[in-house]
Amino acid sequence: MSDVLTELRAAILRGEFAPRQRLIETELVERYATSRFVLRNALTTLANEGLVELQPNRGARVREISVDEAIEITEIRRAVEGLAAARAAERITDAEIAELRALGAEMTAVVQRADMLRYSELNAQLHATVRAIARHSSATKIIEQLNGQMVRHQFRLSLVPGRPSVSLPEHLAVIEAVCARDPAAAEAAMRAHLTSVIDALVRFATSLTSRTAL
Numbered sequence: 001m002s003d004v005l006t007e008l009r010a011a012i013l014r015g016e017f018a019p020r021q022r023l024i025e026t027e028l029v030e031r032y033a034t035s036r037f038v039l040r041n042a043l044t045t046l047a048n049e050g051l052v053e054l055q056p057n058r059g060a061r062v063r064e065i066s067v068d069e070a071i072e073i074t075e076i077r078r079a080v081e082g083l084a085a086a087r088a089a090e091r092i093t094d095a096e097i098a099e100l101r102a103l104g105a106e107m108t109a110v111v112q113r114a115d116m117l118r119y120s121e122l123n124a125q126l127h128a129t130v131r132a133i134a135r136h137s138s139a140t141k142i143i144e145q146l147n148g149q150m151v152r153h154q155f156r157l158s159l160v161p162g163r164p165s166v167s168l169p170e171h172l173a174v175i176e177a178v179c180a181r182d183p184a185a186a187e188a189a190m191r192a193h194l195t196s197v198i199d200a201l202v203r204f205a206t207s208l209t210s211r212t213a214l
Helices: 002-013 025-031 036-048 067-091 094-112 116-134 137-158 163-179 183-213
Strands: 052-055 059-062
Touching: 002 036, 025 036, 036 052, 067 116, 067 137, 067 163, 067 183, 094 116, 094 163, 116 137, 116 163, 137 183, 163 183
Parallel strands: none
Antiparallel strands: 052 059
16 A cells, blocks of 8 residues: 555645545556555545545535645644754754755745746755754654655745745745754744745735735
8 A cells, every 4th residue: 555655645745636626546547556455544644634624525625724734734733843843953064054055045046046836846855954964753743744744835925026036035044054963043043934834824825815906
């Protein structure tokens, strides 16, 4: 089941299946060359992760995460990722410092050339790298599950005009604090960045409400 689960999860996160799109068992069984039993187990796991909804007598569909729920998820991430950043600052090695600084340099370069798709990928890579450096398995498990539910909103925010010019300095501040081996500064920088994400989501929700009212 692990291969089917991994591949289906990745396909959902990449946006190959749209929010609220039905996941047709016969099609997925053929696509992944698996059995209905294995597929259903994978769908149950994805439902537990918050990526899929299982509807009685109607099968499964991709779960849509509202902006309000995305805000709540980011509030949880702010606390847990702040902890992870602090732990990363305590545990980072010289080799990992070089890795983080290289990542920051690449993020700066892609923003300068306005490659927002690549910037979105590097954004996720930076957060994942900080978690890996922290070596805090429980925090990583929590964050990765939450991120799975947030991925579409994170991608949309990265494409908002002007957003990368705001988030890039925040990301660089996280990198510098972790590389300086300053746990308090690393936690504060990560929390400040995710507070900025929450503010952007609030503005996004407000704009949606305004358009609906027109």
